[in-house]
Amino acid sequence: ADRWNRFKGLCVGAGMQAGACCLASLALLLKKATHDGPFGVSERHPEGFHEMVLLVVVIVAGCIEALGANLASISVKKDWVPCVFEGAAATDLARVNTTMSNIDLVTEVVAPIAAGFVLQFCATDGELAFLLIAAANVISFVPEVGLLYWLYCDCERLHYRSEAVEEEEKVPEAGEPMPVPAAASPKKVENAWMIWMRHPSGLPLLTLSYAALFFTALSPHGVVLTAYLMVEDVSPALIGAFRGAGAIAGVIGIACFTMLRRGKADPPEEGPLDVAENTIIPELRRLNLRFVGFQCLCVVAAACAFTVMKHEDEDERIQNSTMTHPVAPGWVMSGVPTGIALFAACICLSRIGLYGFDLGLLELEQLIVDERFRSAAGSVENALCALAELGVYAMSIVLPHPSQFIFQVR
Structure with missing residues (x-):
């Protein structure tokens, strides 16, 4: 994708998503045909x-x-945005990153609610609800591609990619060695992993630190934590409120990062990006360290609350087993276990640090990653994050019982 026309790469990504929705819908229709049509048992x-x-x-x-x-996500966030704002004020790049992150959070909250209304409206026909949601997804790609095409036509910078600076060819004089081509040329390095490993400015360490955050079961919208809360008889309404609180915490994290980012604005930061990088990059690294440190503190607090809750739960069960008339556990408050409430609150607070770190990481990568290798670096980052999530699911397979969930928390 680093060698493609930028709009072509975006169209390929959007086309793959729309085609996948259509393929899944076709599978659903065929499933109905196997029962109602001539393709039965x-x-x-x-x-x-x-x-x-x-x-x-x-x-x-x-x-x-x-x-x-x-x-599509890598193309827009990590390639299109820094190209469009190339040479503009550094605060403009930070502002557009903040706006896009808030849009992502809004859709993360609104889209499931809208899908829930469709499912409720078509409660008697789940297949119809699925098809309506899939159709809405496919239709949404039309304005997406249209708006980005308008931006592509309006911004000439998106029409070309920077290439390696090639030295003028000259005939060597007698006794001089032949010039050796630059090893960093994108025509010589093909493998995305090798590009990522050799990239300067500490990109591999930065990417690994971000991917490590995905190796956790403590995500409000994660299937592992949701399954555990359902086993603990937490109502679906409270689980939904928990997810919504996580998204709200994300908005707070983005707002906090933006305020701290502007509060440390130095005079060079108002200049072009290529002039202000020496000021912006160290500042972003410090802010990222603070936000990820806050997230770690909240996660440790959540693990401690969960451990204490489990110990109190076990003590109550032992006490009830020796009583003629068992009583409700002492940590239950208004139908919600106090331990679980504190555990969930700490997880929501940790999202403030996570989303602040994510926003700072995005801007930092936009500045330090070579334009020729942005798609390669982004694909490696997504692969490592997916590998970390796969590790969480594998741990759930190895430790499937709810009583063993404490090991995943720790």
Whole structure:
């Protein structure tokens, strides 16, 4: 993608997402046809065969959609934005990053609510609800691509990519060695992982530190934590409120980062990016360290609250087992365990540090990553984050019982 026309790369990503939605919808329609049409159960295809095949199709569609989403997201956030604001005031780049992060959080909250209304409206026909949601997703790509095409036509800087500076070819004099081509040329380095490993400015360490944050089960919208809360008989309404509180904490984190970022504005920061990098980059590193440190403190507090809650729970169970008339645990308050409430509050507070760090990381990468390798570096970062999430799911398979969830918390 680093060598493609920028708009072409965006269209490929959006097309992959739209095609994946259509493929999943087709699988759903075929599933209905296997029951209501001529493709039902037969001796050649026993019961459950079609469902398994269509499940594989849906999984493949999900993988295609994820790849397209990564391609489009990397293109816009880490390539288009720094190109459009190249040479502008540094505060303009920070402002647009903040706006885009807030838009992401708003859609993260609004989209599930809208989908929930559709599911409730079509409660008697879940397949119809799925098709309506898929159709809305496909239609949404039309204004997305249209607006970005308008931006692409309006900004000439997006029409070309910077290339390696090539020295003028000259005929060496007698006794002089032949010139050696630059090893850092994108035509010589093909593998994204090698580009990422060799990139200067501490990019590998920065990416690894960010990916490590994804190796956790303490995410308000994570399936592992949601499953545990459901096992603990926490109502769906409270789980939804917990997720909403996490998103609100993210907005607070972005606002805090923005205020601190502006509060440390120095005169060079109002100049062009290429002039202010020596001031901005050290400042961003310090702010990122503070926000990720705050997140770590909140996660440690959440782990301590969870550990204390489990110990008190065990003591109450032992006490109730020796009583004729068991009583409710002492840590239950208004139907919600106090320990779980404190545990959830600490997790929500940790999102302030996470989203602040994420915003600072985005701006830092926009400044330090070579324009020729932005897609390669972004793809490696997404791969490492996905690998960390896969580790969480693997741990859940190894430790499946709810009583073992404490090991994932720690």
